[in-house]
Amino acid sequence: MSERITSWHGNPSKPTYTPPPGAIDAHCHVFGPMAEFPFSPKAKYLPEDAGPDKLFALRDHLGFSRNVIVQASCHGTNNAATLNGIAVSGGKARGVAVVDPAISDEEIAALHEGGMRGIRFNFLKRLVDDAPKDKFLEVAHRLPKDWHIVIYFEADILEEMRPFIAALPRLVVVDHMGRPDVTQGPDGADMKAFRELLDSRPDIWFKPTCPDRLDMAAGDPWDNFARAVAPLVADYSDRCIWGTDWPHPNMEKAIPDDGHIVDMIPRIAPTAELQQKLLVTNPMRLYWPEEL
Numbered sequence: 001m002s003e004r005i006t007s008w009h010g011n012p013s014k015p016t017y018t019p020p021p022g023a024i025d026a027h028c029h030v031f032g033p034m035a036e037f038p039f040s041p042k043a044k045y046l047p048e049d050a051g052p053d054k055l056f057a058l059r060d061h062l063g064f065s066r067n068v069i070v071q072a073s074c075h076g077t078n079n080a081a082t083l084n085g086i087a088v089s090g091g092k093a094r095g096v097a098v099v100d101p102a103i104s105d106e107e108i109a110a111l112h113e114g115g116m117r118g119i120r121f122n123f124l125k126r127l128v129d130d131a132p133k134d135k136f137l138e139v140a141h142r143l144p145k146d147w148h149i150v151i152y153f154e155a156d157i158l159e160e161m162r163p164f165i166a167a168l169p170r171l172v173v174v175d176h177m178g179r180p181d182v183t184q185g186p187d188g189a190d191m192k193a194f195r196e197l198l199d200s201r202p203d204i205w206f207k208p209t210c211p212d213r214l215d216m217a218a219g220d221p222w223d224n225f226a227r228a229v230a231p232l233v234a235d236y237s238d239r240c241i242w243g244t245d246w247p248h249p250n251m252e253k254a255i256p257d258d259g260h261i262v263d264m265i266p267r268i269a270p271t272a273e274l275q276q277k278l279l280v281t282n283p284m285r286l287y288w289p290e291e292l
């Protein structure tokens with residue numbers, strides 16, 4: 001792998017929608033800068049630099065106040081780039097780490113000190129070589145009590161994921177709703193299966209995110225996504241958080257306009273009350289609970 005890729009829009013539009021004061025982009029990443037924070041030798045994609053300066057400029061452009069930076073797979077289990085993003089944010093970012101399950105308790109404490117509030121288990125074979133459930137469970141038990149676990153999987157393995165998810169000893173957040181086929185509509189098989197998962201535990205949350213990934217064939221303005229996801233946000237409004245997914249890893253062939261991504265918010269959360277929960281109250285509970 002030698003060629004570095006750009007997966008983000010160079011000049012995103014200004015959204016029509018204005019997020020409420022204190023709105024949090026609770027799913028985004030930083031890439032590098034590579035000279036300071038090299039990518040993992042196991043990385044499945046090699047991006048151009050998308051560092052904190054670009055992320056914070058986008059935050060301001062889109063009308064957001066804070067970020068939650070999720071460690072991206074291209075940085076493996078070395079969280080230095082994500083910790084750097086948090087450190088230079090002036091208190092306006094926190095993060096989700098990816099760890100080697102053999103991590104020591106002292107190292108977990110250092111991650112907390114650096115602003116991490118959760119860890120991510122990634123089950124996408126195109127992104128990671130292995131996902132050892134037994135080792136993940138062991139480290140999950142050693143996390144601080146107020147941390148949560150972010151999991152990323154695709155709808156075709158939801159059934160086999162159920163026992164593992166049921167055993168997780170912390171609040172769970174499912175990335176991109178476990179990537180349902182949104183073209184099936186709000187009552188399709190994938191959405192039904194995901195609702196069953198949400199109903200199995202009151203502390204399973206989700207991100208109604210990535211219209212660009214989940215409705216790629218139809219494309220912007222991603223109408224299938226809006227139709228399938230709005231009822232889920234309405235029915236589980238205390239259990240969802242939202243993010244841009246910038247810099248949109250692996251989306252170099254269908255780069256979304258971030259302004260349009262933000263304009264999806266009022267389509268899936270049509271009232272001010274829902275928007276407040278999705279963008280402020282819910283993510284504050286996970287990432288800045290001491291301010292509530």
Ligand SMILES: O=C(O)/C=C(\CC(=O)C(=O)O)C(=O)O
Pocket residue numbers: 029071072073074122127152175245248249250
């Ligand atoms: O940004 C996302 O959430 C989704 C990703 C990238 C990713 O998860 C990672 O690199 O860790 C994807 O589907 O390629």
